Amino acid sequence: MREDPILLAVYSSSFECPTKTLAAFFTQFFGGPREYEPRRWSLSLREAHQRFSIGERERVAWLRAMERALADVRIEESTRGALHWFFAQSSAFLINQPAGAPDAPIPSLEPPNEGPQLREIRQRWQELRALEEMIAALRLGRVGAVLESLQSPLIEACFSRDRAAFLSFLALLQSSGQPALLDYARLELLRSPGLVAQTYGAGRTLLHDVAGQGSPGAVELLIQLGADPNARDDLERTPCIMSAMRCMHPLAPMLYAPSFTEELISMPRKSSGVAARCTWLRAAETCRWRRRC
Ligand code: HEM
Secondary structure: OOOOOHHHHHOOOHHHHHHHHHHHEEEHHOOOOOOHHHHHOOOOOOHHHHOOOHHHHHHHHHHHHHHHHHHOOOOOHHHHHHHHHHHHHHHHHHOOOOOOOOOOOOOOOOOOOOHHHHHHHHHHHHHHHHHHHHHHOOOOOOHHHHHHHHHHOOOOOHHHHOHHHHHHHHHHHHHOOHHHHHHHHHHHHHHOOHHHHHOOOOOOOOHHHHHHOHHHHHHHHHHHHHOOOOOOOOOOOHHHHHHHHHHHHHHHHHHOOOHHHHHHHOEEEEEHHHHHHHHHHHHHHHHHHOOOO
């Protein structure tokens, strides 16, 4: 990757962190340890790539790099073919340039033999696509499509394989502002109140995500169901800090003033005022995340 000027222009100066994250994604995607989950910023792979300009040129360069990586390992030809198929499909899906153009056609490249590896990868890719489509429908406010997807076997398989994805999606629903979707999330939580205590993605709880999104009704419900407002994620952030980072100060009183006050006291004195404090928190957050590799 390092030697490719096209990829150099897309990736930041250091390839180390992206390479580790990509490896963690593949490890998890292909059924290994759940190493990507704590690193996952966005539930949607497509949304995670929106901030980069990816056209056919970048896709081809990325594919070339993956081909070179595959050439370095000794694997069965059927596995190589299945991976090749997956890389071609997934990279076409992430093309976002030219902006506003219809989705790039997904190549219909098929390896000669459809072995068990390809069947498994194809199934996982279909689940991931179904999740991506459901998130896209959510962003577009297509409530009916989201509710329909939630009943689909692909989404059910996806969520039973990846419980953290289900929790992240519940959090997304809470920020939708759509009554039918809020009801769905509410019912799921009332049916399984234990969800509020579960942690996912770097030790976050639902309350962390919902507080960060600034959804007062959802925060209230989670607290009623026993969510811990002082829970700390792997980066020592409480839900209150998450809300402060997004400048959602109206939520702070709901999230336990003591922890909030404690965090504010530990900030440099000269940073007074809400805006300065938020800036400070964001900077601290960035530094911590930079250290995650
Ligand atoms: C089409 C060509 C592609 C390009 C140009 C590209 C580029 C990038 C870039 C620039 C990043 C951010 C690196 C950073 O953190 O600085 C990234 C992250 C990532 N890419 Fe890609 N990518 C491509 C295809 C893919 C494909 C096909 C997959 C998976 C099947 C993938 C999975 C990931 C993952 C998991 C991350 C980390 C996202 C996160 O932070 O959670 N990428 N990619």
